[in-house]
Amino acid sequence: xxxxxxxxxxxxTVLSEKSQNRLIFLCWVVYTFSYLGRYSYSSNITHVxxxxxxxxxxxxxxxxxxxxxxxxxxxxxxxLCKKYNKRIVFPVxxxxxxxxxxxxxxxxxxxxxxxIWLVNGLFxxxxxxxxxxxLADNLDxxxxxxxxxxxxSTTASGTFVTYFASFIFSSLNFFKGVFLFAAVVMxxxxxxxxxxxxxxxxxxxSALPDAVIKPETSNKPLSPHAKFTKTMLITVAVFxxxxxxxxxxxxxxxxxxxxxxxxxxxxxxxxxxxxxLVLPLFSAACGIFTxxxxxxxxxxxxxxxxxxxxxxxxxxxxxxxIGFSFVTSAILLGLIAFMSHSINTCITAILPLDFRGTGKAxxxxxxxxxxxxxxxxxxxxxxxxxxxxFGWDSAFIIFIAASGAAALTGYLAYLIIxxxxxx
Numbered sequence: 046x047x048x049x050x051x052x053x054x055x056x057x058t059v060l061s062e063k064s065q066n067r068l069i070f071l072c073w074v075v076y077t078f079s080y081l082g083r084y085s086y087s088s089n090i091t092h093v094x095x096x097x098x099x100x101x102x103x104x105x106x107x108x109x110x111x112x113x114x115x116x117x118x119x120x121x122x123x124x125l126c127k128k129y130n131k132r133i134v135f136p137v138x139x140x141x142x143x144x145x146x147x148x149x150x151x152x153x154x155x156x157x158x159x160x161i162w163l164v165n166g167l168f169x170x171x172x173x174x175x176x177x178x179x180l181a182d183n184l185d186x187x188x189x190x191x192x193x194x195x196x197x198s199t200t201a202s203g204t205f206v207t208y209f210a211s212f213i214f215s216s217l218n219f220f221k222g223v224f225l226f227a228a229v230v231m232x233x234x235x236x237x238x239x240x241x242x243x244x245x246x247x248x249x250x251s252a253l254p255d256a257v258i259k260p261e262t263s264n265k266p267l268s269p270h271a272k273f274t275k276t277m278l279i280t281v282a283v284f285x286x287x288x289x290x291x292x293x294x295x296x297x298x299x300x301x302x303x304x305x306x307x308x309x310x311x312x313x314x315x316x317x318x319x320x321x322l323v324l325p326l327f328s329a330a331c332g333i334f335t336x337x338x339x340x341x342x343x344x345x346x347x348x349x350x351x352x353x354x355x356x357x358x359x360x361x362x363x364x365x366x367i368g369f370s371f372v373t374s375a376i377l378l379g380l381i382a383f384m385s386h387s388i389n390t391c392i393t394a395i396l397p398l399d400f401r402g403t404g405k406a407x408x409x410x411x412x413x414x415x416x417x418x419x420x421x422x423x424x425x426x427x428x429x430x431x432x433x434x435f436g437w438d439s440a441f442i443i444f445i446a447a448s449g450a451a452a453l454t455g456y457l458a459y460l461i462i463x464x465x466x467x468x
Contacts, residue, residue, distance in 0.1 A: 060246065065188040067245045071238060072176045073195050073202075075135055078234045079172055080203025081210070081227035082142035083111060086149065086162060087299065088211035091307055092220040097155040105301075105429030109422050110159040111166035112296070116418030118170025123411015126175040132242045134171055139235035141168040143228035150224035170418075174411035177397055183246060190336065197332020197390040204299060276462045280346060280396075281409065283458040287349055288392045288416035289423075290451040294356065294444055295385035297424030302378060305437050310371050331386040338387070339395060346462070349391045350455030356384045357448035364441040381444070393417065 060068065086093070087108050094104045145165035149158060180192050207227070214222035342348040363377040397410035431439045 060183050064245050065184055066191075067241075068179070068183060069188065069192045069195050071241060071245060072180060072192075073199055074234055075139070075238055076172060076176060076196065076199040077203040077206070078230050079139065079142065079169055080200065081207050082139070082146055082165060082231050083115075083169060084204060084207040084299070085146055085211070085223050085227040086111075086158070088208045089215070089220045089223060090301075092215065093155070093158075096220075099155060101301075101429035101433045105427075107159045107162050108296075111162040112418045112421035112424075114163045114166035115170045116415045116422055118167050119174060119411045119415030119418060121411075122171050123174045123409070123415070126171070126178045126411065129171070129175055131175055131179060132239060134175065135242075136235035136239045138168045138171050139231040139238075141165070143232040143235075146224040146228040146231075150221050150228070152221075166418075173393065173414050177394070177410040179246075181397075193390070193394050194332040194336055196394055197335060197386075198330070200386055200389065201331060276465055279458060279462055281412075283346060283455060284349070284392055284396055284413055285416040286454055287353075287388065287451055288413050289420035290353070290447045291385055291388040291392060291420065292417040293420035293424040293427075293447060295382065295389060296421040297428045297440070298378065298382060298385070298444075301428055301432070301440070305432075305440070306371075306375075309367065309374075309437060331383055331390055334383075335387045335390040335395065339391075344459065345391055345396055346455055347459045349388055350452050350459065352384050352388045352391070353448050353452035353455060356381055356388070357445060357452060359384065360441060360444040360448055364438075364445065367437070367441060389417065 090104050090108075093099070093107075094101070142165050145161050148161050153161070176196070180189065180196075184192060207223070210226055211220065211223045214220055214226070338352075339345065339348055342351060359377055359381045363374065363381065366373045366377065392413050393410055397413065428440050428443070431443065
């Protein structure tokens, strides 16, 4: 967790209660429905493979291009997000993502998919660090906690909407329809943001000199002039590793679960997509779960390490049951997805917002989210290649090893930091 720093309190304006709630909701809508534009492809990856006659590795390369661009863009946008005109930038991002989906829907050759998704990822990389920056600058402490719970559901909600839409269109034997659906929804959300953002953030309740944030404890915001201590830097470095491993698991599982279930249990495309909805449904409450767990285990490094340990145990059990029990496998996949989303909430929301008083919340979220998508980049092509060469059994072994390495690193870092703080 961020450490307290004795410095001048931060003066800033406070939005009205209504505007803070509206702002949280608007950010939730933008980020949730942006998933339509990024998962429209991966939710139909088995259809794409069959339609174009490509391998797991070739199909996974498209999402690899997306994740690479998205991850690299996070580092850039984490630095620049403070300078963006959010009212204009978000609609532009959603419009470009819409056009990318329209191109895929229109029937362009498969060889161009990876380049289209590269541009899609580059533009969508603007969103998260900018959202964290907006919330850090405009919410009071109570609403900030509420935003952690609400935004913790964006990935699960967006994934569910996308996969459910894909299930509907797959059932209609029109899998490409989801790309057009995604384009229409995202463009509409961009218009809503453009017409409501200024009014929401322009409704100021208080701009008085005594409207301050006092940096009293490690859970409170810091001064914008606060310097990172050695323990803070260790924490950030460990969480960068956590981010890579977490999203290797999370997005690797989400990208390939439909193909995995179809090939292992010989079920139809629409059924495999429907079953894959278990993952986001299980993960919908991860924001609430993570905030409550953080009250029990206050050290965020220790909490995340515990989450990785639970993931390790679930992956080990799944390795044993896969191929024998369809229901058990589906439940275990859902629980692993839930834990990975909870870990992701710790990485991309709780830790960065602990640093919001430094003025670097957006930068830190950009760096960590960039590391997240480094893991995603590896997972899509890597797991696809592993499945081609060794079968899906190899994926579960990788899950076990990665979770174990992350947990061990986290526990060691926690002990090192605890020792360093002793007098």
